[in-house]
């Protein structure tokens with residue numbers, strides 16, 4: 151048997167405790183699989199005395215994660231504190247400089263500092279692994295980097311924030327408003343301490359930025375993501391979309407177009423019969439398309455103690471087996487700076503509008519759409535008691551620019567009884 155692999159774990163919250171638990175409960179299995187004894191040398195968290203429901207006896211305690219990261223008896227530094235900067239980044243940098251391998255679940259840090267950290271790790275010859283950072287327990291990093299290494303990746307899509315998917319699917323099943331279900335999710339502890347990270351799409355966008363880099367050989371470019379959260383998704387749209395055969399999802403999409411890399415994280419419609427459309431509750435799904443493999447669908451738990459710790463353990467086991475390799479699948483120095491594709495690839499759009507119920511109103515809308523080059527594919531007007539008429543339109547594929555021109559022109563027609571809603575329909 152090889153030398154023991156000695157771990158230093160910083161962060162003993164949901165994920166850290168899960169990792170300690172698996173290391174204690176599955177010690178024999180992990181040794182059988184890796185050929186090495188996996189031991190914990192030291193741990194760090196904010197509160198030393200807190201009862202975490204798992205024994206920490208036999209592990210040294212460090213108040214400062216940077217000190218922990220550099221300890222002589224630590225071979226792998228496991229960062230499970232979170233936060234894009236602060237002690238997480240400082241300690242990971244210290245670990246790399248001290249020649250320690252690093253495992254982290256910190257998507258925010260990688261989305262914003264991934265390139266610099268990858269360059270540092272590769273210069274020092276240490277592993278920097280982060281399976282838990284994207285879609286938690288789903289082995290999406292491994293699938294993309296290893297299982298699909300023979301493919302040119304054409305598109306990656308995913309629902310990668312469980313809290314948002316919970317809110318959207320609960321709105322539909324309960325018929326309640328966004329505000330009501332947001333409060334319910336908050337009460338159940340489903341939201342991050344800063345809920346804007348979830349509902350603003352930021353957490354999911356961090357994950358998308360990491361996947362883009364691996365899929366397309368580009369430097370992580372979080373700021374290049376067209377980002378919109380779910381705060382403005384209304385129960386009226388969820389109902390109307392359902393009536394037309396769609397679900398609304400906070401969907402991340404990254405694809406290389408002739409104009410550059412297009413990364414979008416926004417609410418959009420997907421067919422209700424598609425795997426993404428059928429994804430309920432807090433579950434995650436990532437869909438990957440490669441030129442040789444076609445489309446594959448990965449589904450599972452994106453968060454929670456067990457699933458996230460499962461991914462951290464996978465990385466630790468790989469390091470124990472001697473697996474190294476570039477952080478984003480090819481040497482960091484060869485990753486390209488992506489050209490940001492400025493406008494969105496053509497798509498069908500869903501439009502919901504309330505029209506003044508007077509002769510010629512619908513004709514005016516049809517005219518401005520036609521004049522902007524936007525063609526109508528499907529349309530419904532519902533019976534109504536109110537003075538305005540609810541109208542739904544699904545367009546043929548069009549550019550966002552043409553649609554925006556049509557929406558601008560609609561403003562001047564005098565037949566709108568409120569601001570129209572326009573959502574992209576993603577081909578999945």
Ligand SMILES: NC(=O)c1ccc[n+]([C@@H]2O[C@H](COP(=O)([O-])OP(=O)(O)OC[C@H]3O[C@@H](n4cnc5c(N)ncnc54)[C@H](O)[C@@H]3O)[C@@H](O)[C@H]2O)c1
Nearest residue numbers: 161162163164165195196230231232237255256453454458
């Ligand atoms: N919880 C999940 O389901 C999940 C899923 C995927 C990824 N992640 C990521 O895993 C990481 C940890 O998440 P979590 O949910 O376990 O968080 P948590 O809030 O439950 O735990 C954080 C831990 O870090 C410790 N900590 C924070 N600042 C510290 C400091 N300055 N010094 C020492 N210790 C410090 C805290 O004391 C706590 O023990 C984050 O990067 C998060 O984004 C979490």
Ligand SMILES: N[C@@H](CCO)C(=O)O
Nearest residue numbers: 310311312313452453
């Ligand atoms: N808040 C995140 C946690 C996992 O990153 C989610 O809901 O998916």
Ligand code: NA
Nearest residue numbers: 281284286288
């Ligand atoms: Na994962």
